[in-house]
Amino acid sequence: MSSPRSAHFLFLSCLVLVCAVLFVRSFYLPRFDWDPVGMAFWPRVLIAALLCLAAWISITSVRSPDTYSPTRPDTRGFRLPALSLLYIVSVEPIGFLLATPPFLFLLALGWSPVSGRSIIRGLAVAVVGTFLVLAVFQLGVDVELPPGLLDR
Amino acid sequence: MLEAIGNIPWDSLAALSSPRILLLLLLGVTGGLAVGVTPGLGPTIAVALLIPVTFTMPPDEAFAILTAVYVGGMSGGALTAILLRLPGTPASMATVLDGFPLAQRGEAGRAIGNAIVASFCGTVIGALFLVLLAPLLARFALKFHFAEYAAVSIFALTSVAALTGSSTALGLLSAVLGMLLATVGLTQEDGLPRFTFGLTDLQAGFRLIPALIGLFAVSQLMKTPIFTRAESSHDLKLDPGGSYLPSARDVFANKMNYIRSGIIGTFVGVIPALGGGPAALIAYAQARNASADRDRFGKGSIEGLIASETANNATIGGGLIIALTVGIPGDPTSAVLLGGLMIHGAQPGPQLFGSTPEILYGIYFSLFISSMMMVAVLFAVGRYIVHVVRTPLYALNPVLLAMCIYGVFSLNNSLGDVWVMIGFGCLGYIMEHLRYPLPPLVLGLILGPLVEGNVRKLLGSEQTLAPLVTEPLALGFLVLSVVSLLMARRLARF
Structure with a gap:
């Protein structure tokens, strides 16, 4: 994404692609005699509206580039969801008590100012954070957190 | 209206001022606030958790504590919305828009103070309508059919x-x-899967709370990238000398805003x-x-914050009107509350006014x-809660993310919802950078099924969409929609 405008066009292109996929899928949806419009009717209306709006926004931003003044998303921001997804994938087999402290430790380290005390701070956040989640959800509202390896 | 005041059973109401009930109300409000500030948990869960506890209570005590938890839970969401950009419920979504920027400017205390007063005014306005105009409003709500x-x-x-964000087209x-x-x-009308691509987790669709937390809270956390080697710092400032009481200027300058939003x-x-x-x-857009x-x-903007908080708390009274007089809950919390009240002998319906007015x-x-009580509790603890912004980022953000993950997980004991939250977090992050406003997206998620269901039912029953323009109430709303768009055009925001 070299510039905010190209990022915006990439986003609109992705939307058009999603619309295309959903439009094709809408032909596979069942239709019953008693239903005058069927379950594909509404998504198709929305897809048409979305494509019209995307076209309008694209044309407007080409004709006058300063209309929407987008900014380029910082790709480093996606490190957080990437790390979170890794945690979500691992928490079920490993378990809450074993997977959460390393996850919180890494996050604390990632957000910590660079200094010699980062590791101690990270360990403290890992312990306190894990206990807090356990206290609120497992002890407080009786949610069964993934037991993972400790269940065996 | 005067008849409604004359019918108030003052004797039985005096019992409500007993120390025991006042204590229960205080506990209920405090407990509701505690649940309301927890990500993923809101007034619905707070009321649902409390219902079994009330089984052994006399009805007046049970009604008191259930209502108090409802009020506390609704108000708790405002605190996290202002301080952490974390709307626990859709009701706090509009509060985020101006509350968080105020906190970033170092005016968290002012924002919380105004939110407290607005919540109070909203609840009181809704409650006044409840006691004075409930039958009238219930009749209004019953005029709503498919077209309306x-x-x-x-x-x-x-x-x-049209009226939020920088451009109407966006x-x-x-x-x-x-x-x-x-x-x-699964579609509501057919009960068949649509666009699930064979994934079981998608059969329930994109649930609202994971989407909401992702769009607002996760996207906010993403704005401070991890492992950047730069010293991370807080976006939020805190004005230690700042007052937590709203100024008379803030309150009086917004008196019409309170009334209109209420x-x-x-x-x-009242509209289920x-x-x-x-x-x-809607109140936020009209205030703007x-x-x-x-x-x-x-x-x-303090005006935006006040509009949002007044309106979302006024829905408590509105929701109770339709729940108590017709038996149709206006929102999920009213549905759970109604269940709790019925367990204790309240029978919703028009007869509630005649047979058991003391319950109403x-x-x-x-x-x-x-x-x-909520005002008193929030002013007492607000001074301390606001210091959450002093927590270092490396400690606050990881714990906040973990709370979001397990708050969302706790809704259905499903990690699928957490995937949805993260996905919406990425979508919110991208859309905010590209200047797309997020509230219309959430509103689309809430109202999309309602529009589709009613349009399809209308076509099924009438074979035409003509009632949209032949029914006066429906036509009125459509005219207002066109007016909103024209107004945006006039403001050159298209």
């Missing part, structure tokens, strides 16, 4: 898309995208299935439209006293 539901939803979507695209995302999952909240509250989120956003300082909205007025007074 579709029209009011279209009005809510267009007014919010707002409309955001709203349509929200409605399109809402088509994923009325919008009550009326939207809309609830606090749409009410707050009426404001002399429109450009400040979304950047830390007991609930009204509990609502009124609870909102006063």
